[in-house]
Amino acid sequence: MRLLLILATTLFFQAHAEVMPFNVLLKPDESTIHYYEGYIRAPGFIDLSDLTFNSDHNNFIDPNSAFTDDSMTDDEYVNDDSTRRRLDGGIETDGTAVDILVFRLPEKCASSRKGCDYTDLGVGGRADDGTLRWCCSNDAIDKGLCDRDQAAQYGRIIVDKSKYTGDSRYVNIPSAGDVSKRIKLGKLDQREQGHYVVVMANCDPSGRPVAVKGNMIWKSEHGYLPGQLFGIMWFYIYVTLGYIAFVLWYGISMIKNKESRIPIEKWILATICLGLVESFYQAVHLLLWNGQGYPNNLLAYLTIFTGSFKQGVSRCLAVMVGLGWGVVRDSLGSTMRTIVILGTAYTATSVFVDLIMVFAIEDIQTLSESKEENLFQLASLLTFVLAVLDVVFFMWMLDALNNTMEYLENMNQTRKLERYLQLRQIFLFTILASVIWAIFSVVDTFGESGILLEENEWMIEGLKELIYTGALLGVAILWRPNPNAKEYAYVMELRSDGDDLELSGVVPSALDDDDEFESSHSAKANGFSDGPYDHHTAELS
Known part of the structure; x- marks a missing residue:
């Protein structure tokens, strides 16, 4: 499950920027193609006009500075003919060509785990032996x-015109002299929504290395944001507005009841504020990306830090309410230090894991195989540490919740027990929803064909956020500020038994309205006496 959270966190780094800066070397190689993918919400376009194809007499470019790209090589390819057979004709006299293909992947295979076979779409060829x-x-x-x-086919990418339905362009590269060219008619309008691929190939092994520089621009109807992220942009805008209302409600309630404020209310408000900041960073990040065409890395990293901090504080808060802070005790004593230390450890580890994964994904093409393996091993180790911390928090929360409820039941604290019964329902619902989310995510990610369309994949991230926000809202409602909150942590409710005294109904529950406790009629109706000697308090150890 943690792996799914990491993948969700790095979603914005994995999605290609819709203005893609290029500095790529296409080496002459008949066994390799380079390809770039993106999602377009139609109507949109892919513009290659800004790309320049350069080759000089040095024929050199630092490959480590290349923009991250993907490549494919022929399966089991062996060049068993060291002497090149030259056919008559060609693109230009004594020259070669760089081919560019732009095509849409069928939805069925684009959403499948296996992916699309380009040869079925007319790109490349597969012999009878596979x-x-x-x-x-x-x-x-x-x-x-x-x-x-057909001599013109030699040294070019194989295209089956009976199957291929996309666009094609090429750039002539003379065999000598400095070359700097652009693509004619490089803006390609796309009328169908879906997953698109741009393929580049420098197929002629006797050709020249070609440096491709400039920007490849992908734009959908809504702007530059990758099409599959458009839905989550609006989702985080609405979540941010919801958090603003959430913060105002809880913050104003704390101000109105400042005389009876208890420490746990500050932790709840801090957690709500962290959720607001994280969703705000996400929304602004996506809005800027959509308008400018480039992701803002600063906002992306701030989102990671804030999200990890929010997760750490949330786990601390769950343990605090489970221990009965603000209900059966007014202080956690030395236990607070242990909670804070564990929360800090969780936050720091989560940040490191996310940063390592982002770095590995961003720079995977420039890392050596050993460095890449070391990074993923370190991420796996830290992910295991996070899993252990999650188990510690989870078991501690459940144990504390059960002990608090057992204590309240033994002491006949029915009103406080009612609150904890509702808290247990919130926790159980959150656990059930999280398990369903995890199963759905695994099936959608690793199933033979995904459950969701690519444009709706953001719903997995959105559902996780809604589950978290719902649980936080439930805790905030149970521990909402009220005029008698401070006394609530000190008061014990005593049942009538012979000569024993009973508590007055003025002792409130956070679930009750303030007016209810000011009404003696309501108090008597609940079986409590409002006599002057019936109100006893006791501080719990």
Whole structure:
């Protein structure tokens, strides 16, 4: 489950910026293609006009500075012919070409775990024995994947025109001299919504390395934000507005009842404020991204820090209310230090895990295999530590809740017990909802075909946020500020038994309205006497 939370946290880093800065080296290689993916909400466009294709007499660019991209190589590819067979004709006299293809993936395979086979879409070819070839090379010709008689195909990407329905462009690269070219008619309008792929290939092995620089622009009808993130942008806008109302309600209630304020109310308000700050960062981050075309890394990292801090404080708060702070005791004593230490450890570990995952995802193409493996091993270790801390918090919370309820039941504290029965219902509902969320997420992520469409994947992240916010709202309602909150932690309710005295009905529950406790008629109706000697208090150890 923690892995799913990490993936959700790094969602914004995994989604490609819709103005993609490029500094990529396309080496001449008949076994490799480079591809870039994104989601467009139609009508939209992919604009390649700003890209420049450069090749100079040095034919050199630092590959470590390249923009993160993906690549595919031929399966089981072996070049068994060291002498290159040159066919007559071609793009230009004594020149080669860089091919660019832009096409939409069918929804069925785009949402599946296996993904799409490009050869089914007319890109590349697969021989009868299953061998895959991307480019029209000597080996591909021998396998019948491209036509020997069509000389213009040699050294180009294989395209089956009977299957391929996308757009195609190419750039001529002369065999000598400095070259700097752009794509003619590079703006490609897209009328269908879905997952798109841009493929680049420098297939001719005798060609020249080509440096691609500039910006590739993807834009949907709503703006530059990746299409699959459009829904969650509005979700966080609405969540932010909800948190503003939440903070105002609880904060104003604390101000109105400042004379009876108890410490746990400050922790509840702090947790609500952290939720507001996190959702605000998310909303602003996505709005800026949508308008400018670039994600704001500062806001993204602030979201990670705030989210981790919120999770740590929330776990501390769950233990505090389970221990009965503000209900059966007015102080947690030395236990508070233990709670704070565990919460700090959880927050710090969560931040480190998220930053490691982000760094690994962002720079996976520039990291060596050993460094990449070390990063994921460290992330796995810290994830295990987080899981242990989660178990500690969870077991402590349940044990504290059960002990508090047992104490209240033995002491016949019916009103306080009523509050904790409702708190237990909130916790149990949250656990059940979290389990359902986790199962749904696993099935959607690892199932043969996803449950949700790609444009609706944000709902998984949204559901997790709603579960958390609902639990926090429930706790805030049970511990909402009221004029008698401070006395509530000191008062014990005594049942009538012979000569024993009874508590006055002026002792409130957070579930009751203040007016109810000012009414002697209501008090008597509940079986309490409002006599002058019937109000006893006792401080609990």
